[in-house]
Amino acid sequence: MSQTPLLEIRNLHARVAGHEILQGLSLTVGVGEIHAIMGPNGAGKSTLSQVLAGHPAYEITSGEILFKGKNLLELEPEDRAREGVFLAFQYPIEIPGVSNSYFLRTALNEHRKYKGLPEIDGAGFIELVTKRMEVLEMDPALLTRSLNEGFSGGQKKRNEILQMLVLEPSLCLLDETDSGLDIDALREVSKGVNWLRAEDRSMILVTHYQRLLDHIKPDHIHVLAKGRIIRSGGADLALELEKRGYDWLLEEAGL
Amino acid sequence: MSGEPQWLLDLRARANHAAANLGLPSRKAEEWKYTSAARFLLDEDVSAVGPVDCSTFLNGGESTYPLEADTPMLELVDGQPVHDYVDLPDGAFFGSFAAALARPELAMVLEENLGGAIDWQGQSLPAWNLARFQNGVLLFVPAGVNLVTALQLFHRQYSAVSPAWNWVLVVLGANAQASLAEVHESTSEMPHRSLVTTEIVLGENAKLVHGRIGLQGELDICWAATAVKSARSSVYDGHLAQLGAEVARVETILALGAIDAEGSIHGVFRPDAKRHHDIQTVVDHAAPQCRSKQVVKGVLDGEATGVFHGRVYVRPGATGTRAQQSNRNLLLSRKAQVHARPQLEIENDDVKASHGSATGNLDEKALFFLQARGFSKAAARAVLVKAFLQEVADRMPWPELKGRIQQLLEAQA
Secondary structure (H helix, E strand, O other), X not given: OOOOOOEEEEEEEEEEOOEEEEEEEEEEEOOOOEEEEEOOOOOOHHHHHHHHHOOOOOEXXXXXXXXXXXXXXXXXXXXXXXXXXXXXXXXXXXXXXXXHHHHHXXXXXXXXXXXXXXXXXXXXXXXXHHHHHHHOOOOHHHHOOEEOOOOOHHHHHHHHHHHHHHHOOOEEEEEOOOOOOOXXXXXXXXXXXXXOOOOOOXXXXXXXXXXXXXXXXXXXXXXXXXXXXXXXXXXXXXXXXXXXXXXXXXXXXXX | OOOXXXXXXXXXHHHHHHHHHHOOOOOOOHHHOOOOHHHOOOHHHHHHOOOOOHHHHOOOOOXXXXXXXXXXXXXXXXXXXXXXXXXXXXXXXXXXXXXXXXXXXXXXXXXXXXXOOOOOOOOHHHHHHHHHOOEEEEEEEOOOOEOOOOEEEEEEEOOOOOOEEXXXXXXXXXXXXXXXXXXXXXXXXXXOEEEEEEEEEEOOOOEEEEEEEEEOOOOOEEEEEEEEEOOOOOEEEEEEEEOOOOXXXXXXXXXXXXXXXXXXXXXXXXXXXXXXXXEEEEEEEOOOOOEEEEEEEEEEOOOOEEEEXXXXXXXXXXXXXXXXXXXXXXXXXXXXXEEEEEEEEEOOXXXXXXXXXXXXXXXXXXXXXXXXXXXXXXXXHHHHHHHHHHHHHOOOOOHHHHHHHHXXXXXXX
C-alpha cells in the first residue's frame, strides 16, 4: 500500500532568539503511524513541536514541512489546527474568565466551520464532551470552570487530551505529556491517547522517558540531538536507551 | 409656572460667581495632568449656555412610559427633556426639574438637595455646570419605597452646535431602593460636547444601583461627574462603562461620611484610535466602619490614551475602614498608553486597605494556545479581552445594556 505520507519534514533549520535549535531535521510520518521522539534535554524536542504548531517566535531559516502534501509553513497556527495538527502542550495555559466548555465548543465549531460542517448545538456538544470525559475519567465539574485555572498538573494534561479527543485531529503531537504525571494519571492519559488510535490518525510522542512508551506502543523511535535526528529504530531502541542513556549515540554521531 | 424660583436663581448666581473666580484647573494640578479641562469648556460655551428660564423647558406636563413598561426611561435630547416625567408608584418621582418644581413637595426636595453633594464651590466644571445647566432630572424615592423596576436616563445629542449641560439629582429616603442607568448617546457624524453632573443623596440604609454608560459618537467630548453623599448604612453600587467619545472624563466622588456606609465602583474603559478616556475616582472615608471597593479595568487599542487616577482618603476618625482599589489595564497595541495613579492616604491605624495597578499586553502564550486550537487571531484576541473584562462586565446589573456593552467590547478586539 503506497500512500502520501501525512507529514514530511525535510532538512529543517529553525532558530529562536538568534539560536539555531533545529539543524537539518528530517522526518517522515506515514498515515496511521506512531512515532516517538526522544533525546537529551536541549536537543530541540519542544522546538520541533512548537514549529509544527506554528509558534511565531520560531524562525524557519531553511527546509520544508509538508502536511497532507501542503506546505505547512505557509499556514497560520489556526489553519494548521483546522487542517488536523494538534499540539498537546507541555505547559497548558490557564485562561481565567474563559470557561472550559465555552473554549472547547468554540474550538470545535471553528474546526467544523472550516470543514463546511454546521456548528454543533449546546445539547450535542454536552453529549459529545461527556462521553469523551468518561474515557479520561475526568470530573465533569471541570467543564464549567475557567480553562485550566486552578487545575492540578494531572488535570491540565488530561484536559489537553480531552481537547484532542473532541477535535479528533489527524496528527497528534504530544509534547512531554507524561512529564509531571503520577502513575494513575499517566495510565488515564495513555488510555485516552490509545482510544484515539486509528488507521487514519498519526501521532508523534515527544518524551524524555521510556515509561510513556510502556503504555503507548510506537512504531518508530527517533533520537533527536543537537537539532537533528541521529538514530531511528523500532521499539527495541527505547529499551536500549533506557539501559545505556544517550551518550553512546552522541559519541557515535560525533557530537 | 414661569421662570426659575428665587432660590435656584440665587444658587446659580453663586455658582456663576464661584466658577468665574476659580477659572479652569491648570495642567499642573495632579488630577488634570493628562487631560486639559479646556477641552470640555470653551469660552463661547459660557455665553451660549444659559441663563435659563424655566418656562422655556416645560413640556406641557406630559408623562411617558406607563408603569407596565419594562424599563421606564427619560431622555434629555440636546439638553431638553422629551417628556416631563415617568409614572412611578408610592410617591416616587422621575422627571424633569421643571416638572418637579411645579409640585411643592418636590420643589422642596430640589431646594434642600441641589448642589449639596458636589463640591461646586471648589471646582470650576461643576460650578459652571450648576450655573448654566439647561435642564435637569430628579429621581426621588420616598423613605421605605423599593422601586423594583430599573430606570434609565438617556443623555442624547443630535445637535452639533450647542453643548448639552445637564444636571441630575437623585434623592433616596431612608430604606429606599432604586436602580438608575444613565446612558450617554449621540450621532457619530458630528462632534458634540457635554457636561453632566449627577448628585446622589442617600438616606439611612438606602441603596442605589447606578450606572454611567458612555456610548457617545466617536467625535464627542464629554465630562461627567457623579458625587455621592452617603448616610448611615447606605449602599452605593456604581458601574461605569466608557466606550465612546473622542475625549471623555468620568469622575466619581464617593463621600462615605456616615457610619457603616458602603460604596463600590466597577468600571471599564475601552478607547481605541486616538481617543482619550480619563477615569477619576475619589473615595473619602470620613466615618467609622465604612467599606469601599473599586475595580477599574482599561483596554486600550490604536494610539489611545487612558488615565486612571484613583484616590482613597481615610480620615483620622474613620476607624474600622475597609478599602479596596484595583486597576488593571490591557494594551492591545504598541502605541496605546495608560497613566495609572492609584493613591491611598491613610490617617488612622484601624484600617484594612489594599490598592494596586498593573498594565500589560495580551498574553502571547494564551493567544498562541487559542490559535493552536483553531481560533483565528481576531477571535483569540476577542476571547482574551472578554475574559479580562469579565470580572467587571459580568456585574453590570442591566441585562440589555450588559449585552450591548459586551458586544461592543468584543467587536473591537
